[in-house]
Amino acid sequence: MMRENMANDLSNGKLTSEQLVPQLAALLKDFTQDWDSEFEGQMDRSTTLLADLGFESIDIIQLVVAIEEDITHKKVAFDKLLMKDGRYVDDLSIGQIADFLAAQL
Secondary structure: OHHHHHHHHHHOOOOOHHHHHHHHHHHHHHHHOOOOOOOOOOOOOOOEOOOOOOOOHHHHHHHHHHHHHHHHOOOOOOHHHHEEOOEEOOOOEHHHHHHHHHHHO
8 A cells, every 4th residue: 555655656746855765764674684784773864875784886786676666666867866977976875865766756
């Protein structure tokens, strides 16, 4: 039911960054549950993929696919988020991803 409501919100362009943060945190929790991670506590806007969760570049690619399949249900131009001035960004927070998605959808 929640997924259906979220899909309806997306099709109506209603999801805000603040609504996306818990969705991304839940996805990341599922994504990293079997990892040997030292991260403890709640994931929030400030949680970063590399420094906090221990992501590697391949994990980011898999996360992009999971976001497109589970949250946006469409392709998103993630290169605009992942690259600045022709170089890959050093790290991303859940908040940055949520802000980007809210602006793109």
